[in-house]
Amino acid sequence: xGGILGEAFGxxxxxxxxxxxxxxxxxxxxxxxxxxGYRRVDLRFDDALAAAGARLEQRHPRxxxxxxxxxxxxxxxxxxxxxPDRNGVDLDHELVLAKRNAGEFQDLAGVLARIVALRRAAIxxxx
Numbered sequence: 001x002g003g004i005l006g007e008a009f010g011x012x013x014x015x016x017x018x019x020x021x022x023x024x025x026x027x028x029x030x031x032x033x034x035x036x037g038y039r040r041v042d043l044r045f046d047d048a049l050a051a052a053g054a055r056l057e058q059r060h061p062r063x064x065x066x067x068x069x070x071x072x073x074x075x076x077x078x079x080x081x082x083x084p085d086r087n088g089v090d091l092d093h094e095l096v097l098a099k100r101n102a103g104e105f106q107d108l109a110g111v112l113a114r115i116v117a118l119r120r121a122a123i124x125x126x127x
Contacts, residue, residue, distance in 0.1 A: 012112050018045060019105040026098040029089050036085035040094070 022043040032038040081088035 009112075009115070012108060012115075015045075015108050016105065016112070018043065019101055019108065022101050023098065023105070026094055026101060029094045030091070030098065032087075033089045033091050033094070034085075034087065036087060037080065039080060039088045042097075 025041050025043050029038075029040045029042075080086040
């Protein structure tokens with residue numbers, strides 16, 4: 001697919017797949033909140049970009065620097081927890097991350113819906 005609208009589908013699809021995979025990791029953290037010795041896992045978006053053949057660039061000196069490559073797609077974040085059972089899951093923090101991730105998925109789905117509506121309008125297929 002050529003043009004601006006066609007080029008948008010690839011990155012949107014990559015981001016949507018990433019959001020689904022991240023939600024699964026966050027759900028696993030929530031499910032294991034009481035599992036002794038469990039270490040939380042998370043996915044990083046810059047790793048998903050690298051897997052898709054893209055990378056973040058710092059285009060302005062005041063922008064945050066892009067992360068270095070070579071990190072695994074699935075990460076163990078931080079040491080084991082400080083609770084007596086050594087569980088590293090903070091339930092409140094995981095719920096906030098899951099809610100934000102779901103919101104970002106909804107935003108991406110909305111963008112995709114608008115692109116599809118624009119394509120339909122451009123080819124004259126009606127509403």
